[in-house]
Amino acid sequence: MSESVKGFKFVDEVCKNPIKKVKELKEKTGRKIMGYICAYPPIEMLTAANVIPYRVFGDVNEPITEGDRVLPPVICSYVRSIVDLSIKGKFNFLDGVIWSHSCDCMHKGGFVYTSIVGKPEPYVLEIPTTVREGTIDVFKYELSEFKKWLENFAGKEISMEELKEAIEKHNKQRFLVRKLYELRQQDPPLISGVETLKVISVVEALPVEEGNKVLEEVIDEAKKRKDKPKKQRARLLIWGSIIDSPALLQMIEEAGANIVMDDTCVCSRQFWLHSQDPSIKTTGDLIENLARSYLLENKCPRIYLGSYGDLKKDYKKDLEERFGYLKDYIENWKVNGVIIHSLRCCDVHGYEVPQVKDYLSMLGVPSIYIEPEYDAKSLPPLRTRIEAFLETIS
């Protein structure tokens, strides 16, 4: 690809074959590439170790065959897809892959991957379930252990100066992603849901510096371009399980909606820190800063958030503590409908569904629940339901 290809054009080109681009980078720079499968591994450490972080995606268009041999269908199809592609050798370009205890399927998928697949070399990161001082210490210890393993893997020690520099670069990326999302606050949004996912997926396949450059170019171009998205009859937020392929978003946008915000794993959850200062601190104990930010400020339902250890429980207060951030999304992005999305067999989202729905009802925001498989073929039957939902809210 020519150096002059920039912004959205660059994104479109890389999206066609991100693995090709990463292989080129590997060849050119000699850097190792580490896959990661969820938003909890601290990728700042990878950058500090001179390793390229690469977000591993499944493939909704590839039938799961080998994966079904080692993982039963009751395991979420996203995890089965990744194991399937691993057995088929699609990730052979990676030097290692980080699994994590982000949910039961991912955790046990990591164990099965270790015994049956084994290559690229896995690491399974343990993550506590609750957020309190004791669990932050546990996660800090876990991250120190991970750092040791990573240093051995990368063949170099990670200095605190390198880690600080890496955190700064990733903080810049968080800032730029927020700027990208701010483009969607306008009506009509300056960038569509599908385009956002494509940009993010390219950013997550590149070294942080290059990803930041892409973000800057795209933001600049989106502000100036004439062929921006058209105003549609609804402004939607999509909440839920992982979406790493544009197919679902494309179907929704083609049905007549602007997807203006998301609360999903590959996109906003990877970058959003829900604190006053939305960046990781670069002073003091950096490992502890990473542990705190990743554990406390990531709003994935796999973490037990909300009323805890209180003598009296109050459901409405509990919902506010857990989902209050959605109110900000809804107000700032002028959302008038929410798509609640849980992949079949995704427990952590499945249990959350009735409660998110309750919270949205409290806010007076209409919502619809969809439960597809991680498979492009499961999407067309949803279109009629989406259209009916758009009809009711517009």
Place this chain on the structure above:
Amino acid sequence: MSGKKRVIRRLESMRPLRAKVDQSYMDSVKAMQEGKPVAWCMFNVWIGDVILKAMDIVAVYPENYGAVCAAFGAAEKYLNLADSDGIPSHVCGYSRNCLGYAIRMFKELNGQIPPEAPLGGMAKPVLLLASSTGCDPRYKWFQLLGRYMDVPIWTLDTPTPSTIEHIMDEKYGEQVIRFMTKDLKEFVKFLEKLLGKKMDWAKLDEIINATIEIHRVWFEVNELRKAVPCPMHSRDFWSAMPPALFLAGDPRESVKLYQDLYKEVKYRVDNGIGAIPEEKYRLMFSELPPWHSLGFFEDLAERGWNFVIESWSYHPPIPLSKDLLEKIEDPLERIVRHFYQFITGYARETIKMGIKCYSFSAPYLVWAKDYKVDGAMLHPLITCRAATSHLYEMGEMLMRVFKVPSLVVEGDIVDLRVFNAEDALRKAEAFEETMQHYKDERKKAGLGW
């Protein structure tokens, strides 16, 4: 199976242990009527149970109650209520049963126990005790119960080693044990505030010691099952397990019942008495049994199938040395070390055997050899990921390492329709040839059985 000849020789000493389950539900209802505190608990590998018992809180286990409702044919009503209230149908069947029960109890009956509930029902709780051990529903499900009842909740957070190196690393284990022990102390403080009474530490010490002793005897009972023919069938294991698994009853009294069980099983071993008349095949069962169709095992017993080991997550840990346990002054640390041994013990054994497997398959790889099994019956459940995720891996590893074949029979924990006993029996018949073939293969490979 009524009217049909029973082939499995049931153990008499199992019966008082089985009776503890029914008693525990009646106790919970009585406790509620008397104004005593009741908690709904997830299976928590004993670390929370012992504390509740020492604080005189009566615990009931909605997971176990899911199996009870399935066995009594009462689950369908509760599952339908859960469905109609927007609970996704793909989440754990036990949880859907419990959520449906809660809808019935709190939305329809204003907190009263549903009159149709089997075994007197689950009493209204003052506490929900969740756990992060083993699966996500163990904490997400109780969080969702907040939709139906404003009851305080505590989650026992149990981070566990997730790499082979960490399983083998003593230092890693020590930091987990330190965290969990401290965390249990916080739980005690919370209960003291909730109930307005102090912990009786001497009583807690006794209960923890009795629990560990139950598990030691229970482990020894299962060791006896390595004998050929195997003296105790899986059905007796499942019937006898509640006082060891859920600590149903008073552990200080249950020790004696397990000692009686040991004596009866030992008598059978000493006299060459098997659990079935003619043991042709020795089987493992993984994981949760079809509670609603246990008579199925009688049909297999008639064919000479003896189930000699089963359901890892219902088993006690490999015992820690008495010397080590006696040196630990803090009873909470003692039960945490016991917990940690449960989580890591078999995985460590498997790794020592040179097998890179540390999922829930690990115990079966240890057992396959020790119990000289001819085959494994794998029971994937349509809504239980924890008990299903490792099954195909296990089948592959058993074949790869020990040339032991597996038979997959699908089912569910509460939905009776998924399990087809007739179809399973047809498959079983064909599987006998496979087991015979691999018996020969193992001999050729010098595997020893």
